[in-house]
Amino acid sequence: MKFYIVFFTLFVSCRLHAQRSATLSIDLQKKEATVPATLHGIFFEEISHAGDGGLYAELIQNRGFEESRIPPGTTLKDGFIVPAERPHYMMQPKASDWKMPWTLKNDWPAWSAETNGTAEMQLQITKEFPLTDASPNALRVKIKKRNATDKTSLINDGYWGIKAEKNETYLLSFYARSQNLYKGSITVSLRSPEGELLGKYRFPVLKQQGWQQYKCEIKATGSHDKAKFVMDFDKEGELLIDFVSLFPAHTFKNRVNGLRKDLARLIADLKPSFIRWPGGCFVEGITIENAADWKKTIGPLEQRPGTYSPWGYWSSDGFGYHEYLQFCEDINADALFVFNVGVSCEYRSGTFAPDDSIQPYIQNALDAIEYAIGPANTGWGKKRAANGHAQPFPLKYIEIGNEQHGPLYAKRYNVFFDAIKKKYPQLRIMASMGIGDVNRRTLDSMKRVDLADEHAYKPANWSYVNYDHFDKYKRGDWEMYVGEYATNAGVGSGNMQAALNDAVYIMSMERNADLVKMSSYAPLLVNVNDVDWPVNLINFDASKSFGRISYYAIRMMQDNKATVNIASNLSIEEPKNKTALFSGSIGLATWDTRSAYKDIKITSNGKTVYESDLINRRDDWGLIRGEWKWEDSALYQSAMGEQRFAVLKNHSFDTYTIHLKARKTDGYNAFIVPFAVKDTNTFMRVHIGSWLNANVTIENVVNGFDVSDLVRQQKLPFKIESGKWYDIRIEVGLDKVDVFLEGQHIIHYEEPKKLFAIAGLDEAKNEVVIKLVNGYNEAANINFLIQDFTTRAALGEWITLTAPSLTDENSFSNPARFVPSTRNITLKSADLRFSLAPRSINVIRIKKAGSP
Numbered sequence: 015m016k017f018y019i020v021f022f023t024l025f026v027s028c029r030l031h032a033q034r035s036a037t038l039s040i041d042l043q044k045k046e047a048t049v050p051a052t053l054h055g056i057f058f059e060e061i062s063h064a065g066d067g068g069l070y071a072e073l074i075q076n077r078g079f080e081e082s083r084i085p086p087g088t089t090l091k092d093g094f095i096v097p098a099e100r101p102h103y104m105m106q107p108k109a110s111d112w113k114m115p116w117t118l119k120n121d122w123p124a125w126s127a128e129t130n131g132t133a134e135m136q137l138q139i140t141k142e143f144p145l146t147d148a149s150p151n152a153l154r155v156k157i158k159k160r161n162a163t164d165k166t167s168l169i170n171d172g173y174w175g176i177k178a179e180k181n182e183t184y185l186l187s188f189y190a191r192s193q194n195l196y197k198g199s200i201t202v203s204l205r206s207p208e209g210e211l212l213g214k215y216r217f218p219v220l221k222q223q224g225w226q227q228y229k230c231e232i233k234a235t236g237s238h239d240k241a242k243f244v245m246d247f248d249k250e251g252e253l254l255i256d257f258v259s260l261f262p263a264h265t266f267k268n269r270v271n272g273l274r275k276d277l278a279r280l281i282a283d284l285k286p287s288f289i290r291w292p293g294g295c296f297v298e299g300i301t302i303e304n305a306a307d308w309k310k311t312i313g314p315l316e317q318r319p320g321t322y323s324p325w326g327y328w329s330s331d332g333f334g335y336h337e338y339l340q341f342c343e344d345i346n347a348d349a350l351f352v353f354n355v356g357v358s359c360e361y362r363s364g365t366f367a368p369d370d371s372i373q374p375y376i377q378n379a380l381d382a383i384e385y386a387i388g389p390a391n392t393g394w395g396k397k398r399a400a401n402g403h404a405q406p407f408p409l410k411y412i413e414i415g416n417e418q419h420g421p422l423y424a425k426r427y428n429v430f431f432d433a434i435k436k437k438y439p440q441l442r443i444m445a446s447m448g449i450g451d452v453n454r455r456t457l458d459s460m461k462r463v464d465l466a467d468e469h470a471y472k473p474a475n476w477s478y479v480n481y482d483h484f485d486k487y488k489r490g491d492w493e494m495y496v497g498e499y500a501t502n503a504g505v506g507s508g509n510m511q512a513a514l515n516d517a518v519y520i521m522s523m524e525r526n527a528d529l530v531k532m533s534s535y536a537p538l539l540v541n542v543n544d545v546d547w548p549v550n551l552i553n554f555d556a557s558k559s560f561g562r563i564s565y566y567a568i569r570m571m572q573d574n575k576a577t578v579n580i581a582s583n584l585s586i587e588e589p590k591n592k593t594a595l596f597s598g599s600i601g602l603a604t605w606d607t608r609s610a611y612k613d614i615k616i617t618s619n620g621k622t623v624y625e626s627d628l629i630n631r632r633d634d635w636g637l638i639r640g641e642w643k644w645e646d647s648a649l650y651q652s653a654m655g656e657q658r659f660a661v662l663k664n665h666s667f668d669t670y671t672i673h674l675k676a677r678k679t680d681g682y683n684a685f686i687v688p689f690a691v692k693d694t695n696t697f698m699r700v701h702i703g704s705w706l707n708a709n710v711t712i713e714n715v716v717n718g719f720d721v722s723d724l725v726r727q728q729k730l731p732f733k734i735e736s737g738k739w740y741d742i743r744i745e746v747g748l749d750k751v752d753v754f755l756e757g758q759h760i761i762h763y764e765e766p767k768k769l770f771a772i773a774g775l776d777e778a779k780n781e782v783v784i785k786l787v788n789g790y791n792e793a794a795n796i797n798f799l800i801q802d803f804t805t806r807a808a809l810g811e812w813i814t815l816t817a818p819s820l821t822d823e824n825s826f827s828n829p830a831r832f833v834p835s836t837r838n839i840t841l842k843s844a845d846l847r848f849s850l851a852p853r854s855i856n857v858i859r860i861k862k863a864g865s866p
């Protein structure tokens with residue numbers, strides 16, 4: 015989507031804001047919670063081609079020609095895949111009307127034929143001679159009217175290109191069935207999109223009977239970031255092709271059927287203590303038939319049928335259960351396996367196996383555990399050994415379903431929990447809690463919970479406002495795993511602001527280490543050619559990758575995790591001369607609603623500084639989006655749709671009160687009043703009647719359309735009626751906003767504090783570890799008061815991660831632009847002062863007296 019910023023003269027004043035000072039008191043003698051080694055792990059899900067076309071090093075997309083299969087449990091109707099009508103788990107006995115667009119352009123995605131001269135090539139998917147039950151489709155290739163020099167090529171685009179690297183060897187294998195119908199050769203090659211040869215191999219003669227497998231090595235003679243894989247035929251005829259696979263010889267740890275080196279390295283560098291796999295919604299499936307099943311992901315690749323991911327594409331499951339467990343071992347992480355409890359994703363079809371048919375699901379989970387940790391003489395342990403790993407894998411955690419919640423699920427959870435604990439008491443078991451905070455109704459129906467899995471996707475600033483989120487949880491009944499967290503609204507596709515919030519979020523977990531034992535950011539990986547989720551940690555395409563600033567923030571927090579917290583207190587002195595934070599112009603807006611506005615007046619310090627005249631001075635208003643009409647003395651937005659917006663041009667106010675009248679005609683919500691408008695892409699706004707005319711909120715808008723709540727939504731005291739004029743008053747102070755509807759106060763916002771600190775000890779190194787975030791746009795001066803700190807010179811390290819603006823981010827062209835930098839420091843007395851850079855994440859490590 016393209017955004018256009020309209021720069022009216024808004025007279026926005028640019029002032030330097032005053033710096034803050036703070037005192038951080040630390041009491042070295044007062045130890046608090048032990049910080050577990052398990053605090054940081056990772057979460058892998060097949061979303062945005064994280065695995066296929068990502069971490070899994072296979073280079074051929076749609077290698078088995080199975081990607082045009084309609085997912086089981088659905089039928090294709092009018093361009094949608096539609097689940098069979100069955101009850102929805104949460105809406106029983108009703109079915110959901112969910113369906114999903116089916117967007118394939120042809121039956122052989124990622125493949126194409128290319129000819130010249132008189133030659134013709136016909137492609138067709140056939141099930142006539144299935145290679146295996148799991149890979150029933152094959153591609154029939156017919157070559158006709160070919161002259162000796164004509165080109166007849168079958169091409170695979172890879173996953174938006176194939177990385178060809180000079181001198182790397184590529185391992186190719188494929189199956190062909192020619193049955194005396196094709197008697198030519200096949201030349202396989204890597205080529206640039208312009209046709210330049212980057213390496214090839216020729217199979218001169220094909221065996222003629224039945225399916226035959228062909229293998230070769232292609233040594234790359236050149237490099238290209240977006241190469242293609244090509245099969246050239248030199249005769250007319252007809253043959254079937256199936257299961258074309260191409261891997262670089264060098265994968266992470268050089269494993270066969272292995273992982274892409276750069277991505278696996280980025281993950282390993284996070285030093286995750288565990289890996290949660292395989293999802294996410296992927297575990298649940300769009301229908302119960304599509305739910306992930308680990309048993310279909312082990313053994314020969316040709317015998318893995320794949321899983322249709324809820325994110326809209328088939329997973330080959332080449333990065334299957336065994337490969338996942340191997341990866342855990344390779345990077346010294348424990349395994350956290352999530353399985354389906356017989357319920358599909360409730361945001362999709364929600365179809366499920368009834369309570370009296372869940373025994374196979376329980377058995378499947380027990381078998382998965384046996385495969386991972388059972389001795390090699392058990393049924394599934396033997397299969398693991400046969401797959402090349404006699405010793406058990408490091409499986410330590412089990413999660414019973416993803417994002418299920420409510421008493422119905424809890425009942426099911428109890429059955430799974432008992433069955434697993436009975437056989438494997440050493441495993442720690444996670445209970446899912448839906449999307450959002452820990453769910454009381456779910457917990458109340460659970461007999462026992464080891465760890466509750468809270469999912470926390472939060473908007474910008476949320477972590478600042480809710481730094482005490484975990485402080486409020488009751489202790490003792492269960493521990494907490496934050497299985498998915500990210501600051502992912504109001505931060506574009508991720509930026510410095512997200513990293514600051516993520517760092518504060520992590521600090522809020524670390525200081526609550528008595529409760530929060532584990533966490534994992536989500537999603538981990540995104541192929542930028544298929545983005546299913548707004549903000550992701552590691553971005554990549556076919557050849558390049560980079561960690562976002564949040565990635566480095568997490569790494570910094572993990573590398574500098576204390577072993578035990580120590581008591582600390584940060585007291586912030588507000589600057590004496592506060593400046594106006596919400597200066598700018600104002601606007602009028604709607605969202606899926608038709609509304610009119612009139613009698614707009616702005617007062618400041620008791621004086622009227624603007625008064626609308628919507629008959630004679632219409633030019634005051636810039637009509638940015640929507641169908642705005644002048645109706646007598648009102649300005650009426652008459653079109654449905656999102657983000658309808660008009661702005662008051664050529665004005666800017668510092669502290670001001672907006673008075674206006676608003677009337678809704680029809681639509682879902684009610685009134686939106688932008689303020690602090692810096693430009694037409696950057697502003698705040700009061701939304702009265704958000705959530706279908708139920709709530710009021712104050713929102714932040716960046717990049718024109720990226721909207722995030724600044725405060726928790728409040729219930730409106732009454733619904734807005736159509737046809738009635740309402741009085742709205744918005745008092746915009748230096749750093750506070752208060753909103754009144756019909757004279758009644760309905761919401762308050764206050765700019766949160768943006769300075770945070772925690773302290774701990776790294777007992778192994780005998781160092782004090784202090785983490786500080788300065789989220790302000792100005793430097794902050796911190797004075798440390800460390801009780802019992804030796805006055806002898808102490809050595810230390812100061813690690814800083816910062817960027818010139820909140821919207822800065824790493825990129826493909828500059829992947830390490832914003833990474834932590836470390837400087838050594840010498841501290842001469844106990845009176846320590848630090849000036850924290852604006853927008854910075856800091857770790858200060860100080861060697862205690864007696865340290866080596």
Ligand code: AHR
Nearest residue numbers: 294295296417449536537
């Ligand atoms: O991380 C993306 C999705 O967010 C996961 O699949 C799901 O568990 C959550 O809602």
